Each structure stands twice: as structure tokens, then as C-alpha cells.
Amino acid sequence: xxxxxxxxxxxxxxxxxxxxxxxxxxxxxxxxxxxxxxxxxxxxxxxxxxxxxxxxxxxxxxxxxxxxxxxxxxxxxxxxxxxxxxxxxxxxxxxxxxxxxxxxxxxxxxxxxxxxxxxxxxxxxxxxxxxxxxxxxxxxxxxxxxxxxxxxxxxxxxxxxxxxxxxxxxxxxxxxxxxxxxxxxxxxxxxxxxxxxxxxxxxxxxxxxxxxxxxxxxxxxxxxxxxxxxxxxxxxxxxxxxxxxxxxxxxxxxxxxxxxxxxxxxxxxxxxxxxxxxxxxxxxxxxxxxxxxxxxxx
Amino acid sequence: xxxxxxxxxxxxxxxxxxxxxxxxxxxxxxxxxxxxxxxxxxxxxxxxxxxxxxxxxxxxxxxxxxxxxxxxxxxxxxxxxxxxxxxxxxxxxxxxxxxxxxxxxxxxxxxxxxxxxxxxxxxxxxxxxxxxxxxxxxxxxxxxxxxxxxxxxxxxxxxxxxxxxxxxxxxxxxxxxxxxxxxxxxxxxxxxxxxxxxxxxxxxxxxxxxxxxxxxxxxxxxxxxxxxxxxxxxxxxxxxxxxxxxxxxxxxxxxxxxxxxxxxxxxxxxxxxxxxxxxxxxxxxxxxxxxxxxxxxx
Numbered sequence: 277x278x279x280x281x282x283x284x285x286x287x288x289x290x291x292x293x294x295x296x297x298x299x300x301x302x303x304x305x306x307x308x309x310x311x312x313x314x315x316x317x318x319x320x321x322x323x324x325x326x327x328x329x330x331x332x333x334x335x336x337x338x339x340x341x342x343x344x345x346x347x348x349x350x351x352x353x354x355x356x357x358x359x360x361x362x363x364x365x366x367x368x369x370x371x372x373x374x375x376x377x378x379x380x381x382x383x384x385x386x387x388x389x390x391x392x393x394x395x396x397x398x399x400x401x402x403x404x405x406x407x408x409x410x411x412x413x414x415x416x417x418x419x420x421x422x423x424x425x426x427x428x429x430x431x432x433x434x435x436x437x438x439x440x441x442x443x444x445x446x447x448x449x450x451x452x453x454x455x456x457x458x459x460x461x462x463x464x465x466x467x468x469x470x471x472x473x474x475x476x477x478x479x480x481x482x483x484x485x486x487x488x489x490x491x492x493x494x495x496x497x498x499x500x501x502x503x504x505x506x507x508x509x510x511x512x513x514x515x516x517x518x519x520x521x522x523x524x525x526x527x528x529x530x531x532x533x534x535x536x537x538x539x540x541x542x543x544x545x546x547x548x549x550x551x552x553x554x555x556x557x558x559x560x561x562x563x564x565x566x567x568x569x570x571x572x573x574x
Numbered sequence: 575x576x577x578x579x580x581x582x583x584x585x586x587x588x589x590x591x592x593x594x595x596x597x598x599x600x601x602x603x604x605x606x607x608x609x610x611x612x613x614x615x616x617x618x619x620x621x622x623x624x625x626x627x628x629x630x631x632x633x634x635x636x637x638x639x640x641x642x643x644x645x646x647x648x649x650x651x652x653x654x655x656x657x658x659x660x661x662x663x664x665x666x667x668x669x670x671x672x673x674x675x676x677x678x679x680x681x682x683x684x685x686x687x688x689x690x691x692x693x694x695x696x697x698x699x700x701x702x703x704x705x706x707x708x709x710x711x712x713x714x715x716x717x718x719x720x721x722x723x724x725x726x727x728x729x730x731x732x733x734x735x736x737x738x739x740x741x742x743x744x745x746x747x748x749x750x751x752x753x754x755x756x757x758x759x760x761x762x763x764x765x766x767x768x769x770x771x772x773x774x775x776x777x778x779x780x781x782x783x784x785x786x787x788x789x790x791x792x793x794x795x796x797x798x799x800x801x802x803x804x805x806x807x808x809x810x811x812x813x814x815x816x817x818x819x820x821x822x823x824x825x826x827x828x829x830x831x832x833x834x835x836x837x838x839x840x841x842x843x844x845x846x847x848x849x850x851x852x853x854x855x856x857x858x859x860x861x862x863x864x865x866x867x868x869x870x871x872x
Contacts (some may be wrong), residue, residue, distance in 0.1 A: 280679065280704070281672035288676070289702050292668070295683045299663075299696030311699035313663055316614025324698055326665040326716050332706045365597075365611055367624040369714050370590070374579035378586070381578065385593045398597030400622055401609035404587050406578070408630045411710050416667050418624050418716030 309355040323361045323421040327352050331412035341380045343455035345387025348415045353395045354459035354523045358478040360468035361423030368402035369416040427468040434475035434494030438556040439534035444524040447516035448508035454521040471537050475528040482520035485567030497559025506551045518566030607653040621659045621719040625650050629710035639678045641753035643685025646713045651693045652757035652821045656776040658766035659721030666700035667714040725766040732773035732792030734856040737832035742822040745809035752819035769835050773826040780818035783865030795857025804849045816864030
């Protein structure tokens with residue numbers, strides 16, 4: 277018997293999703309930030325995304341419940357942003373042990389609703405289930421959304437020679453940012469509307485995990501300038517690459533677009549850094565040490 | 575501190591969903607089998623549903639993984655059927671402990687895919703997450719679908735004097751049916767296309783829980799003819815009302831429609847019973863003993 281922990285997370289996902297029969301309306305199946313299906317309206321696509329938080333993995337009971345709720349929805353919003361889209365309708369699943377405080381569950385719901393409303397979406401339904409006494413709780417958010425077809429940005433469109441940029445600063449998210457972050461919706465839409473973005477994704481598992489994913493999806497290798505990686509104050513390069521839960525954007529654009537983008541960015545978002553951290557290369561995307569790995573020994 | 579187990583499941587759901595801000599595109603929010611939002615196409619509505627299975631609550635590791643996968647998708651398909659609709663795109667979340675067998679996860683996925691394909695839907699994405707070592711696994715399926723607006727059937731349209739019908743036989747699902755059932759998609763669509771159905775839902779928590787829910791949503795009381803309830807061979811009335819996971823349809827129609835419906839049904843589905851089990855009344859829907867209760871002491 278081979279256990280899930282004997283494989284890397286990406287191998288598990290790859291082996292499982294290979295078993296699926298993908299319908300002909302599906303434009304992008306498993307593997308990007310969201311799934312993309314043919315849109316009901318001309319010039320639009322529908323986006324679908326689901327994401328879950330596990331107690332003891334993604335949050336602890338010491339964290340304020342309202343922030344846990346915010347985070348559960350904000351993670352999904354961040355994925356829509358990374359495709360150049362926005363969420364519309366949300367379904368939330370809350371599976372908790374019977375001994376959990378009712379007040380905790382209500383604060384959780386308030387936080388989810390607050391984040392949905394803040395980004396123009398609405399929780400339309402969901403499920404409340406029990407897990408066995410003493411088992412960790414789980415919160416899952418599934419969402420539909422849309423993007424203008426012209427603004428849709430995938431992970432897979434990067435080209436050799438593209439410059440790579442990240443927004444904000446990386447690392448140290450566990451100090452609090454992972455519970456309170458603002459998804460980069462405004463920034464992503466601004467970028468997608470003004471510049472021909474080749475590829476984009478949000479950084480949830482750490483640059484060490486996510487950069488090889490974007491490069492790999494684009495069929496490229498990459499060169500990372502570690503010195504250039506913008507670090508949260510008080511963190512080293514190891515944390516900046518590996519902590520994860522940054523929820524910043526990673527973008528690939530042509531060198532020419534990159535220069536123009538950096539100039540305009542500084543005027544529009546003077547308080548948020550946009551930093552060139554390397555480039556895509558001809559080659560194969562090697563894995564890097566660090567970053568968040570599900571199923572790994574800890 | 576009040577714990578979730580100090581409240582009934584319906585109270586927990588009611589208190590939590592009250593906290594949500596429902597958008598103006600939402601036709602039916604939390605409380606029915608699916609959420610209903612304005613459809614992209616004229617004459618259609620979009621349906622949204624999420625549902626989860628918890629290890630040790632909804633399935634055990636002794637159950638064949640492929641059947642667990644089938645069940646996780648079939649439950650959602652059953653909810654779409656109960657609204658007069660059908661599923662389109664599915665997102666699946668599988669949260670498992672690291673020690674779980676990779677082969678088990680693959681069989682699970684095969685079962686999910688098989689059920690999706692069988693009912694014309696497609697798994698377009700999802701998430702694989704770890705739960706802490708030793709914790710129970712969880713499988714969540716979120717889906718979008720659609721219904722013709724004219725065929726949409728809610729729980730809330732029942733009227734005093736309506737006859738109540740159920741399909742099939744109730745009780746004893748744990749003997750195997752709960753893992754292998756065929757959602758009543760064909761039957762529900764046939765009914766919705768031919769008869770003015772006032773209300774419909776699928777029976778997942780047992781008639782004892784679900785009949786008061788349909789009556790309550792319709793603002794009615796009810797009279798149940800316990801003698802008439804069609805029981806699975808070898809089960810008593812207690813099991814028929816309380817075992818749950820029947821995934822049969824509960825339908826409310828006018829008495830006149832009921833007679834016509836029963837006649838035609840016998841010709842179209844000679845192998846499946848359709849049984850009148852009572853009627854809706856003026857009054858308040860009292861709760862019944864039995865049926866599946868999340869968060870309850872067990």
C-alpha cells in the first residue's frame with residue numbers, strides 16, 4: 277500500500293485529476309487557480325473555484341473566528357482575482373464537532389459574509405455538517421464567478437524571456453497577515469485591463485512551490501533572483517520563499533510590457549511594491565525546496 | 575457557552591444563514607434543496623448546491639471507495655432532480671489524512687467521475703487537502719446546474735389539501751442502498767414536465783425529518799398515514815421514517831393532479847412504487863421523532 281504522504285501533493289492531484297472525464301464546455305480544467313467554462317454571455321467566461329480550511333492546518337481555534345471566516349472567503353476571491361475575474365455566488369460548507377461553541381460558528385459566518393459583500397459576492401447557500409466529537413473542523417467555500425474573456429489570464433501563458441513580477445512583500449504571513457489579507461482584486465483587474473499579461477497566479481503555497489507551478493504550466497524553466505525577492509520586515513529569504521499564504525500576485529509579462537507596467541504601477545499603487553524577481557527561461561521548471569506541501573511528514 | 579449539540583441542526587442552520595446578506599440575483603437562498611439564482615438564459619435558472627460526506631458519519635472505510643465516490647456525487651444529483659433540474663459542473667474537495675491509501679483515493683475519484691458522467695455532468699476542478707494524521711476524511715461536492723424556469727419545483731409551494739406522495743420504499747438504506755442509489759432524475763423530470771407539482775424535495779434525512787421541513791417551508795401542517803408508508807422489506811415503520819438516506823422523492827400535488835399522476839406513473843414506471851402517504855393541512859408543521867440529526871448526542 278502506498279500512502280498519500282509517500283507522494284508529493286502535486287503528484288496526488290495529478291494522478292487523481294487524470295481520472296476525470298472533462299466535458300466539452302470546459303476551457304480550463306483542474307490545474308489553474310479556477311476552472312473556466314464557456315460563459316453564458318458573449319465575451320464572458322464562467323469561473324469555478326473551491327477551497328477549504330482545515331482546523332490545525334490552515335487555522336487554529338486561537339484565531340478570531342471572524343478572521344477565519346474572512347480568510348476562508350478571501351482565499352477564493354484571491355483565486356478569482358488571479359484569473360482577471362471576480363466572484364459572484366458562494367456556497368459554504370462548515371463541518372464542525374458537536375462540542376464547538378455556537379458563538380464561534382456565528383462569528384465565522386459573519387466574517388465570511390463580510391468578505392463576500394466587500395468583494396461584491398453573495399453567499400447563496402451551503403451546508404452545516406457534524407464531524408465526530410474531537411475531530412478537527414473544516415470550512416469549505418465553493419464559488420462561481422466570471423471574467424471578460426479578453427481579460428482572462430491563465431498560469432500557462434508564460435513565454436521564455438518573460439519578466440516575473442510579484443506584488444507586495446513575501447514571508448511571515450503567520451504573524452497575522454494570513455488571517456487579515458485583502459485579496460489583490462483591484463490590482464489584478466487594473467493590470468489585466470491595461471497590459472497584455474502572459475500568465476498570472478496568486479501565491480498561496482509560497483513562491484518556492486508556486487513559481488515552479490507557473491513556469492511548469494507555461495512549459496518554461498525559470499531564473500529566480502533571490503536577492504530581489506521583496507521580504508516582509510524581519511523575515512529572511514527562506515521564509516519569503518517558503519512560508520506561504522502571501523496571497524500576492526505572481527505575473528509574467530514580456531520585458532517591454534514589464535518596464536511600462538512598473539512605471540505605471542508606481543503612480544497608481546504608490547504604497548504597494550511591484551518587484552521584478554526573475555524571468556522565465558527555455559527549459560524545464562525545477563522544483564525548489566520550501567513552500568507548503570500537503571500530505572508531507574511534519 | 576452554548577455548544578452546537580445544544581441546538582437542533584435546523585436551529586443551527588437558521589441562526590447561521592440569518593447572518594448572510596443575500597444578493598438581488600438570488601431567487602431562492604439557503605433552505606431548499608439547491609440555491610436558485612437568475613439564469614443566464616431566458617426561461618432558465620441556475621442552481622447551486624454543495625454537500626459533504628464525513629468519514630465515520632456518512633461512510634466508513636469498510637465501504638468500497640468507488641461507491642463512496644458515487645454516493646458523494648449522487649447525493650448532489652438527487653438535490654438537482656428534486657428541484658426539477660440537472661447538474662452541469664462539479665467541484666470536488668477531498669480532505670484526507672496523510673496515511674490514507676493512494677489507491678483508495680483513486681477509487682473514490684473513479685466513483686465520483688462515473689456518477690457525474692452518468693448524469694451528464696463533469697468534474698471541472700476541486701481541491702485535495704490534508705487533515706491532521708488520524709483525523710476523519712471529508713469529501714465535499716459543490717455543483718452548478720440549471721432548470722427550466724417553468725419546471726422549477728420548490729419545497730415551499732405546497733398548499734393545504736395537497737396530497738403527499740413518495741417514490742420507492744423507505745428505510746433500511748444502511749444495508750447498502752445508501753452507497754449505490756440511483757438519483758431519481760428521470761422520474762423527477764418526467765413528473766415536473768407533465769404535472770403541476772406544488773412542492774418537491776428529496777428524502778435524505780428520513781421522512782420524519784424531511785416531511786416537517788417540506789410542510790413547514792410551505793406554511794402548512796400535515797397528516798401522515800403511517801400505515802401507507804411504503805417500507806423496504808424487513809423494516810418497520812420506525813426505520814422507514816427514521817433511517818434516512820432514502821434519496822426518494824417527496825411530492826405535494828392537488829388531489830386532482832394526484833389521481834392523474836398515480837395512474838400515469840404506474841404505466842411509465844411499473845417497477846417503482848409511487849405511494850400516497852398523507853396530505854398537507856392548514857396548521858403548523860410539528861416535528862416528528864426520528865430522522866437524522868446532525869450535532870445530536872449519539
